[in-house]
Amino acid sequence: VRAFPLYRYVGPRELAVAARGRSGARIGSRADLVEAHRRLGGRREALVCTYVVDDLGVLRIADRASEHVDCASGGPVLAAGELTIEPDGTISATTNLSTGFCPPASSWAALDHALRATGQALDGWSHAFEFRRCACGARVVVKDDETCPECDRVLPTDWSFERASVQRGRVFLEDACWRVDVIEEASSRGQDRTLALHDPRTGDAGLLVVIADGVGGVGGGREAAESLVDAVGRDRPSTVPAMQACAAVLRGPGQAAFVVARLRSNGSVVGVARGDTLLLAHAGGGWHELTEGQPRSHDARPAPFALAGCDALFACSDGIWKYVDRRVLEAMLDSDDAELPWRLVDAVRTRSGRLYDDVSAVFARRA
Ligand SMILES: [Zn+2]
Numbered sequence: 001v002r003a004f005p006l007y008r009y010v011g012p013r014e015l016a017v018a019a020r021g022r023s024g025a026r027i028g029s030r031a032d033l034v035e036a037h038r039r040l041g042g043r044r045e046a047l048v049c050t051y052v053v054d055d056l057g058v059l060r061i062a063d064r065a066s067e068h069v070d071c072a073s074g075g076p077v078l079a080a081g082e083l084t085i086e087p088d089g090t091i092s093a094t095t096n097l098s099t100g101f102c103p104p105a106s107s108w109a110a111l112d113h114a115l116r117a118t119g120q121a122l123d124g125w126s127h128a129f130e131f132r133r134c135a136c137g138a139r140v141v142v143k144d145d146e147t148c149p150e151c152d153r154v155l156p157t158d159w160s161f162e163r164a165s166v167q168r169g170r171v172f173l174e175d176a177c178w179r180v181d182v183i184e185e186a187s188s189r190g191q192d193r194t195l196a197l198h199d200p201r202t203g204d205a206g207l208l209v210v211i212a213d214g215v216g217g218v219g220g221g222r223e224a225a226e227s228l229v230d231a232v233g234r235d236r237p238s239t240v241p242a243m244q245a246c247a248a249v250l251r252g253p254g255q256a257a258f259v260v261a262r263l264r265s266n267g268s269v270v271g272v273a274r275g276d277t278l279l280l281a282h283a284g285g286g287w288h289e290l291t292e293g294q295p296r297s298h299d300a301r302p303a304p305f306a307l308a309g310c311d312a313l314f315a316c317s318d319g320i321w322k323y324v325d326r327r328v329l330e331a332m333l334d335s336d337d338a339e340l341p342w343r344l345v346d347a348v349r350t351r352s353g354r355l356y357d358d359v360s361a362v363f364a365r366r367a
Contacts, residue, residue, distance in 0.1 A: 001180050001196045001207070003169030004078045004110040006055060008339055009069045010139060010161055011100040016074045016338075024052060024060030024071035030119050033089035036061055046084050046092055051111075052101075053079040056170050056179065056367065059114040061085075068100040075338045077101055078110035078168070084126075091115060093126040102131035102139055104159040133160045164359070166341040170367060171198040171207055173265040177367040180207065183341045185359045191215070191254075192317050192358035193225040195232060206264040208232060209362045211277045213317040215298075216254025224256040238262055240304040243272045247302050255298040259291055259315055263364060267310045272302035278321045279305070280330070282312035282365070287330045312365035319357035323348040336365065 009016050025036055037047050040063055051061045052072040061083065062071040068080045080101040084093035094111060096103050105128035115122060132140050132155040134148040146155050164185040171178050180196050191214035198207050212228045214221020231246040243260045250256060257275020264270070269281050273294040280287045290305040314333055321329065324347045332343060345359050 001169035001171055001182075001198045002113075003167035003180065003182060003196070004057070004113070005107070006076045006078060006166045006168040006181070006341065007080070007101045007103050007107070007161075008076045008342060009072070009074065009100055010102055010133070011067075011069060015067055015069050015100070019067065019069040019072070019074035021073065022070045023054075023073040024050070024062035024066075027059040027061055027114075028117060030089040033085055033091070033118060034087070037085045037087055037089065042085065042087060044087055046086050048082055048084050048093075050098075051079075051081060051083045052077045052098075053107075053110045053114045055168050056177075057110065057114055059111075059118070068098040072101075076166075076168075077103070079103055079107040079114070081111075081129075089118075091118075091120055091122065094122060095125060095127045095129065097127075097129050097141075099131075099139055099141065102133070102159075102161055105130070131159065131161070132156050162342065164342060164345040169196070173206060173263070173267075178207065178263075178364050179367045181341050181361075181363045183344060183359065183361040183363065185345055185355060187319065187355040187358050189221075189358050191221040191225060192319065192360035193222070193229045193256075194360045194362060195229045196362050196364070197233060197236070199236060206238075206262050207364060208236060209261045209263065209271075209313065209315050209364065210258065211279075211315045211317055211360055211362065212256045212258040213275065213277055213319075213358070213360070214254050214256045215275075220254025221256060222254070224250050224254045225258070228256055228258055228260075232260055238270075240270060240272055244302055244304075247272065247274065257298075257318070258302075259294075260302075261290075261313065261315065263310065263313055266308075268306065268308040269310050269313060270304070270306045272304050274298065274300060274302040276318045278314075278316050278318070280314045280333070281307050281310045282314075282333070283307055283309045287314075287333070312363075314361065314363050316361035317358060319355065319359040320344065320348055320361055323356055333363070
């Protein structure tokens, strides 16, 4: 899945609430840019406007005086900042200046992807800003001195808004668009591996999902988890025997609990699991635990599962499901609000904000 890091709104809560229902104009072509330049009041001169790349990768623009969170309907974004549009629709300058989302300079990849859809390939930011969150809570644009203007503390050396990594992509299965989130945060263990793979070249490629959670000595579990993810990425199994063959290559001094699942274009899911990872599928209005019958022993043959008519799929390591009540988890997935990926991780933190275990999850649902 071609996925990009997702950023949530970090500005005042009341602005996010007020933003729902608003949004910037969708830009899919050079003609859209020419039209937007005219509509925003540009005449013969270049015009600076607010933009976001929304969570599904669509470029949206609005008047420079408007809030980025309004441009994004209150939702998370892949990129945000300002664009300069020439009267002929050419983009002549780009920045990541958005104090509402504070995106790092690496969000260029998502803007570049969206601009290419309008037929424009640029070399990179005209100007990239660096944002930090200070320990006092202030959102700071880093200038020459590296201290907080509000409290004089020394600012963190790296972008400091989130610990969890959230990536969002979209895939088209037949005519239906699915949103796919990959949510990860390593604890000190660092033994989980995750894969979400869509190969549109083959006929019924669907979506392959793997969660592999290494167990065993230093590095051994990680090596085992990696070997499974590599085998699935290489073989792209579509049947239970092919998935079991992938699991047979698990190697290393350690072992791994895992689930391998393929979501087909028609909404059916087939897969295998062993150990203590979790796969929930939503079908017929409720969640079904497809990994319920999996053997716990790492020597056992992984157990197959299948279910038809799914409209959502949630796979995770035990770093999530062991630390949150199942009904609470299902209610969070049902609500599917803009902050869900981060709320999932926050739900399993200790009081001090750390994690008991690695957190890995893949959440795919019809958009
Ligand atoms: Zn401060």
